[in-house]
Amino acid sequence: AADTIINQKGKDVICIYVAIGQKRSTVSSLVETLTRNGAMDYTIVVAATASEASPLQYIAPYSGCAMGEYFMYKGKDVLIIYDDLSKHAVAYRALSLLIRRPPGREAYPGDVFYLHSRLLERGCQHRTGGSITILPIVETKGGDITGYIPTNIISITDGQIFLESDLFFSGQRPAVNVGLSVSRVGGDAQTKAMKKAAGGIRLDLAQYREMEVFTQFSSDLDETTKRQLIYGQSLMRLLRQPQYHPMSQHDQVITLVSALHHVMQDVPLDDMGRFHTELIKYAEKNMSDVCRRVDTTGQLSDPDREEILKVAKEFLEKYRAENPQNA
Numbered sequence: 275a276a277d278t279i280i281n282q283k284g285k286d287v288i289c290i291y292v293a294i295g296q297k298r299s300t301v302s303s304l305v306e307t308l309t310r311n312g313a314m315d316y317t318i319v320v321a322a323t324a325s326e327a328s329p330l331q332y333i334a335p336y337s338g339c340a341m342g343e344y345f346m347y348k349g350k351d352v353l354i355i356y357d358d359l360s361k362h363a364v365a366y367r368a369l370s371l372l373i374r375r376p377p378g379r380e381a382y383p384g385d386v387f388y389l390h391s392r393l394l395e396r397g398c399q400h401r402t403g404g405s406i407t408i409l410p411i412v413e414t415k416g417g418d419i420t421g422y423i424p425t426n427i428i429s430i431t432d433g434q435i436f437l438e439s440d441l442f443f444s445g446q447r448p449a450v451n452v453g454l455s456v457s458r459v460g461g462d463a464q465t466k467a468m469k470k471a472a473g474g475i476r477l478d479l480a481q482y483r484e485m486e487v488f489t490q491f492s493s494d495l496d497e498t499t500k501r502q503l504i505y506g507q508s509l510m511r512l513l514r515q516p517q518y519h520p521m522s523q524h525d526q527v528i529t530l531v532s533a534l535h536h537v538m539q540d541v542p543l544d545d546m547g548r549f550h551t552e553l554i555k556y557a558e559k560n561m562s563d564v565c566r567r568v569d570t571t572g573q574l575s576d577p578d579r580e581e582i583l584k585v586a587k588e589f590l591e592k593y594r595a596e597n598p599q600n601a
Contacts, residue, residue: 275355275411276304280311281520282353288345289317290354292338295331295361298323311518328372331365339396339406346404353407354397359390360413363423380422387426394430419454433457447514452479465572467523470579471530475509478534482506505539511546512538523572524565528557531579532586541593549593556589557582 279289291308293301301321308314318341322334335356342352356362363386370383378384390410397408412427417439419425428434433456441449461469485503489495495503512533515521521529529550532538541549558565564578 275357275409276307277518277520278353278355278409279308279317280313280518282316283311283313286351287316288342288350288352289313290338290342290352291317291319292335292354292356293319293321293323294334294356294358295322295324295365296357298325307518328365328368331362332369335359335362335393339393342406343396346400346406347402349403351405351407353409356393356408356410358411358413359427360423363390382422386423390423390426391430394427432459432463445514446510447517450513452476453483465523467527467568467572467574468530470574471527471534473530473534475530475534479506479509482509501539505536507543508538508541508546509533511543512550514547522569524558524568525554527568527574528554528565528582528586531574531582535583535586537583537586537590541590545597552593553586553589556592557585560585560588 275291279291282289291304293304298321301319301323305314305319308317308319318338320334320338320341322331338354338356342354345352363382366386366389367377367382371377371381375383394408394410397406399405410427410431412424414424415421419428419436434454436451436454437449438451438454439449441447441451457463464472482502482505485499485506489499489503512529532553538546538549561581564581567578568574
């Protein structure tokens, strides 16, 4: 969520972060991070912390949304993050049980789905030209995506990014589970450049995950399978991203085009981070016009893609010459 807000810098987007039922120290450290990255100039933080009464936690997202609508009616683009709606549902449950509303599934009142759908469907593109994009965060218990509140939110939204604890603790961060993360708008939410660059990465990763499970039971692997495993591992390592360092569009396009054409396949995993950072710097220096075109037009022409591949292969040769021990 913090990365998403930091990534809006210079894009004329108003960000509203709604903290529901969190510790004050957590909210305070987030504000500190946003201030350090210059994001508080365009960010509003609405906080109903864990020490506040349930009615305040219940009303917090509506307060944030009302502020967002004010800017939307003025023709501005707004991003609202609700962190998180599980705690909002718990606050509403406490409130409802106190006023003797009949409990339903998991003791939540029957209208909790209606409540969340009305809240999230206020995200829209308005005729004034303004818009609201809503990013709700939901907690799963024990990684169970089929819980009552998570399934409610999933059915309302345009897709979900599912973050998995096992991946997180194995060092894969952000810990996105490729299989359970779904977009219902697909490529329509991507720029043409990203759509063209990303290609079959999802399929490649799904095949790698499947093969990884299969190879646990067999040590005798043929050369093709070994190559596919190494390719999958290099893709996974490449998708690790340092916190609070959002990537520009040309960074992402260069990375994906190079990776999906197997340019980075033979780079040692431990050296992947350094290789990737230096590749981006080398590409920005040697084809600044391509980087500028991708950023401004959101398009990736065939000649530009060939240029990216040519520069990536050049850099790979340079890297091998400078690091013969890793070649």
